[in-house]
Amino acid sequence: MFAMPTRPAVDHTQPGPAAPEDDGRTVRPGDCVDGGCYVDVGGHPIWHFDSGDGSPVVLLHGAFAGASSFGAQIPELLKSGWRVLAPERAGHAHSPDDARPFHYSRMADDTITYLDTVLGAPSRLVGWSDGAVVALLVARRRPDLVDRMVLVGQYFNSDGKVADGITDSLLVGSETMRFLSAEYDAVSPDGPDHFPEIHRKTMEMITSEPEIDLTTLAEVETPTLVIQGDRDEVTVAHTLDVVDALGDARAAVLPGTHLLPLESPDVFNPLMLSFLAGDPPAEWDL
Incomplete structure (x- = not known):
């Protein structure tokens, strides 16, 4: 589903050289704006935030959102010594958008291309909402690229979706959609007239996907933490089924909604940081 965006919390990226014209877009690889720069990912200009000198953590946002939805996590990750990419x-x-329809599978392939292009080495993934589906698919297809991952607030097939959730409010003209449209219009290089197309493509995807057979998750051996709010868009039973299906996973249910990382960072962040750092000792010397 979606993660409600906020404005970027950090902005210390300096502009870089512009690349030659490639596809007629108003943005090109090398252009920088709002604390991040554009990179070429499979022939498409993709904006990303990249800061810090430690081991890499890659943040994968939800639908109708962007890197700024992790505004409550980025400063804490940087302070803890991680290199943060979003x-x-x-x-x-x-x-910018392109002519391709939205599908989780395609998004995972694009993310793999991004990881190969920008990092070329394993990283830790934090996927929230739609980003959790993308992270899981990346770990299944390219386990060599993922050291460990945190999956937040997402069902992986329709059996895990709660009734009367956020999807029902994502209708044209709703207050939620007016807010999301205004956020998109403020930063998208495609201009304010393009949001209806983004809405159409997103709704086509999230009303039919994902439909992942949980029995296929046994092949994913990446250490994984699956987190959700107790009033999230996914049932607790589904989260526990996902954890049981994965090869090496733990579950955490925290007080909160689908906006857990934004509404309760004081609870969410320490758990995320602890898991990203590694497993606790097998034995305690007390």
């Missing part, structure tokens, strides 16, 4: 998928926030 790419915005095509058609989201600063990244």
Whole structure:
């Protein structure tokens, strides 16, 4: 589903050289704006935030959102010594849309291309909402690229979706959609007239996907923490089924909604940081 955006919390990226004209877009690889820069990912200009000198953590946002939805996590990750990368998928926030439909599988392939292009080495993934589906698919297809991952607030097939959730409010003209449209219009290089197309493509995807057979998750051996709010868009039973299906996973249910990382960072962040750092000792010397 979606993660409600906020404005970027950090902005210390300096502009870089502009690349030659490639596809007629108003943005090109090398252009920088709002604390991040554009990189070429499979022939498409993708905006990303990249800061810090430690081991890499890649933040994967939800639908109708961008890197700024992690505004409560980025400063804490940087303060803890991580290198933080937050790419915005095509058609989201600063990244221009293209003619392709939205599918989780395609988003995972684009993310793999991004990881290969920008890092070329394993990283830790934090996927929230739609980003959790993308992270899981990346770990299944390219386990060599993922050291461990945190999956937040997402069902992986329709059996895990709560009734009367956020999807029902994502209708044209709703207060939620007016807010999301205004956020998109403020930063998208495609201009304010393009949001209806983004809405159409997103709704086509999230009303039919994902439909992942949980029995296929046994092949994912990446250490994983699956987190949700107790009033999230996914049932607790589904989260526990996902954890049981994965090869090496733990579950955490925290007080909160689908906006848990934004509404309760004081609870969410320490758990995220602890898991990203590694497992606790197998034995305690007390």
